[in-house]
Amino acid sequence: MFKQRIVFVHGAGQAGSAAWPRQHGMALDYDALFLRRHRFDPAAVPVESFAEDVSIVLRSLADDGRGAAGGHVVAHGHGAIAAMMAAVERPDLVFSLVLVEPDCLSLTADLPATSAHIALMKARLDEQAQTGEAPPWEAPLQIVPGVPTLVLTGGWEPLYEEIAGYLRETGALHRIAAGGHRPQDSPEGDHFIRTFIAEASRRRRTAA
Template sequence: MTKTRIVFVHGIDGYGAAAWPAQHRLAGRYDCLFLKRSGFDAVEPPAATDFAADARIVIDALGTGGHVVAHAQGAIAAVMAAVERPELVRSLTLLEPSLLSMTAELPATTAYREHLEPLYARRDQLGDIEFTVEFNRLTASMTSTANGRATALAVPRTTPAESAARTAARVRLQVPVWEAPLHIVPGVPTLVLTGGWEPLYEEIAEYLAGTGARHAVTRGGHRPQDSEPGAELLEAFIRETGASGPGVGAHN
C-alpha cells in the first residue's frame, strides 16, 4: 500500500532532514519528504529568497497530494502552494508561521517590521557578517525559553558542515518576510502551533484562527515541533485529517 506523503518545509534555522529531528520517526509510517528551499544547499552558493520558486518546490514535492508541515519562513511557501493547488493539500500544519504580510496592519507585526526595516534599507551597504550581527542584535529580545534555555530566534540551527560566513551570507540574502505575496488558503484543514512566548506569532496565529484554522499553544518556544507535546499535536492532526481527501473545509 502506498504511504501517505508528508512534505516538510523548513525555516531559516536549518534545512532538509536536519531541520526536523523529532519528525524522523514519522518516516516509518509516512512518505516523508524533507525539503530544501531555494538558496539552501550544502554545496551551491546561498541565494536570495524566491517565494515563487519555493512554492513550486512544495507543489512538485506533493505529487498527487499529501500533508504539508511548515516552520517559520517556510510557511510562506506552504501557504502559497496551498492557495495555488488546494486540491493537493490534505492538511496544512504551520509552526510559528512568519506570515507577516497577512497581519501587516496589526500591532505586533507593525512593531516588528518598523524595528527591522532600517536594517534592510541599508543591507547593500553591509557585509554578510556585519548584517547578521546587527540582525541578531535587533531581534535579541525575541528569545525562546524552551527547555529552560534562552535561544536567540535569529541564530540559525544550521548543519555542522556550514561555516559562519556561509550562514551569514544566507541570512543577509533573505527577502523580508513581510514582502511575501500571501492570500488566505481556501478550504484546507489547517493547524497553527505556537510556543506562547512571542506576541508576533500569537498575533499571526489568532489571525489565522479567525479565518478557520485551529490554533494550539504548546511548549517548545520558536520550535514547538521539537517538544514532545508539539510533535504529538502535529502527528494527531495528520492522523485526523488523513482520512479525508485534499480540499476539505478548514477546521475551527
C-alpha cells in the same frame, strides 16, 4: 495500502531532515519528504523569490510514480510562506497544512505586534545591505480556503500569537506548546502535529 505523503518545509537554520528531529519517525507511517529550500541549496543561484520555494513544494507533491499526487505540508517559520502559497496555487495537492510559528507577516501587517516588528526589521535593513531571503512582509499571501490547517506556536512571542490569532479567525486550529520558536521539538508540539495529520489522513481516506 500506499502511504500518504508528508512534505516538511524548514525555516531558518537547519535544512532538510535535520530541521525536524522529532518528526523523523513519521516516515514509518507516511511517505515523508524533508525539503531543502532554494537558498539552502549550495548549487542554487541566489535569488530573493518566494516562487522558487513554492516550486520546490509543488514538485514534491506531484505524482509519486504510483499514480498518486498530493500530501500534507508541515512548515516552520519562513517556510510557512511557501507552504501557504503552494496551497493557494494548488489546493488539490495540499491535503492539510501545519504552520509552525509562521512568518506570515503580510497577513497581519496592519496589526500592532506585526507592524512594530516590520518597522524594526525595515530599520535594520536600511542600515545594512539585505541578503538572503526576501522580507516575509512582502510575500503575496492569501487565506487558503478549504484546506484543514493547524497553527502551532510556542506562546512566547506576541508576533506569532498575533499571526496565529488571525489564522484562527479564518478557520485554522491553533495550539500552543512549549519550545519557544521551535515548539515542534517538544513532546506536546510533536503530539499536536502527529494527531492533526493522523486525523486529516483518516478523513482523506474515508472521503476517497
